[in-house]
Amino acid sequence: MRGRIVPILVSLAGACLIGLLIYGVSTQSTSRTLDEDVQRGDFPLAPEAARALPRLSGGGSDSLLAYRGEVVVLNFWASWCEPCQEEAPLLEKAQKLLAQHQGTVLGVAYKDLTSDSLAFMRRFRLTYPNLRDKEGGFASSFGTDQLPESFVINRQGRIVAISRGEIEQRFLNRAITLAEQT
Amino acid sequence: MSRAAPGMGAAALRAALALALALALVPALAPARATAAAPRVSLPAMERQLMCVTCKIPLNVAESPQADREKAYVAQLIGEGRSESQIRSALVAQYGAAVLGLPGTHGFDIAAYLVPLAVVLGLLAVMLTLLPRWRRRARSLAAAGVPRPALSPDDAARLDSDLARFD
Numbered sequence: 001m002r003g004r005i006v007p008i009l010v011s012l013a014g015a016c017l018i019g020l021l022i023y024g025v026s027t028q029s030t031s032r033t034l035d036e037d038v039q040r041g042d043f044p045l046a047p048e049a050a051r052a053l054p055r056l057s058g059g060g061s062d063s064l065l066a067y068r069g070e071v072v073v074l075n076f077w078a079s080w081c082e083p084c085q086e087e088a089p090l091l092e093k094a095q096k097l098l099a100q101h102q103g104t105v106l107g108v109a110y111k112d113l114t115s116d117s118l119a120f121m122r123r124f125r126l127t128y129p130n131l132r133d134k135e136g137g138f139a140s141s142f143g144t145d146q147l148p149e150s151f152v153i154n155r156q157g158r159i160v161a162i163s164r165g166e167i168e169q170r171f172l173n174r175a176i177t178l179a180e181q182t
Numbered sequence: 183m184s185r186a187a188p189g190m191g192a193a194a195l196r197a198a199l200a201l202a203l204a205l206a207l208v209p210a211l212a213p214a215r216a217t218a219a220a221p222r223v224s225l226p227a228m229e230r231q232l233m234c235v236t237c238k239i240p241l242n243v244a245e246s247p248q249a250d251r252e253k254a255y256v257a258q259l260i261g262e263g264r265s266e267s268q269i270r271s272a273l274v275a276q277y278g279a280a281v282l283g284l285p286g287t288h289g290f291d292i293a294a295y296l297v298p299l300a301v302v303l304g305l306l307a308v309m310l311t312l313l314p315r316w317r318r319r320a321r322s323l324a325a326a327g328v329p330r331p332a333l334s335p336d337d338a339a340r341l342d343s344d345l346a347r348f349d
Contacts, residue, residue, distance in 0.1 A: 006308060013304060020297065024290055078236075080247035111235045111248070113255055113276055135278030136235070145236075 032143055034151075035162055043158040046074070046151070047141040053131035056109055056117055062131055064106070064153070071103035071179035072153040073172065076139050078109060079116035081147040083166035088124040094172040095128040102155075103179035108133050110147060155182055223266050228256050232273065233283040240283065252281070 037044040049068070052061040064074070075091055077084035095105045107130035109117040114132065121130060133139050142151060144164075152161040152175040160178065163171045226242065234244035234252060241252055255276070259269045273281045285294035333341065 006312070009304075009308075013301075017297070020293060024293065078248070080251050082247075111277055113251055116251060134276060135280060 038162055043160050046153050046157050046159050048138055051138055056130040056132050068157050069155050073105045073175045074151040076108050076110045076144050076149045078112040078147050079120035084148045087167050092126055097176050098179050101179035110139050111136050223260050225257055235277045235281050
């Protein structure tokens, strides 16, 4: 029995390492739970709503919780992302309509250089508020690892629609209608 | 005039001494200037130490718009004459610690530090357990006078022929 202890211990250590690897891979992969909930009509609460992110234009921080009571189009973007450049004018147009009905577009610059993000805002004359998610932790809680991605959040802070990819006017219309009717 | 000559001589001597001192200091100052200019950071060296934060691979092999922006930013910081540590700090301020490619210190990431430590400790424990046992066995075999296995005639002949080639 004594002679078998070492092989048994080595095998156990190997099994632990493999278990650790499997756990690591499964926890690091992107979660799509929000999409499934929204598809089922469960409308989950927006995650990490209280997480404070620095304002892109400087001057303190802000969180999603501060917009509770408003219809929010949460948009993750980066200055180098071409589809983000395509949709920026649409978002700015939507902002003008949303602002009339207690709604807003809330941009979140994802792992982007501040100077580039600010140049992007100037270039597209964005007037809606923008935050910085420099490490991508906030985006990750929404299952976002590609850009652009957008989420419509109702006045109760629940996600009612998700667009993973460049948004279409139809998606924005849904948010505008929600703002007008609630 | 006669009193001016010694005065001028003293002035000339002082000027000569000052010149000699200045010439002596030139080599001493030259390396200082060279040292100040020498540690210029190279872009490839920095790229090897950094990560593309969206593609999650080293910056020197990454090819993506994000990687291009990071490389351009590093090049800009090098152009501004920043040191390696200043460049690292500036990148961490922009992208977070993930840009350094080091595992985090909380959650699952801590396994990156603990697992190698546990493996080393485990190997040490195995060595400490097995080595005395092997030594005891070797000693007991030697004490018992167990004969070592003899070479077969074929092996002995091959060994002789191999050794003969070195004669």
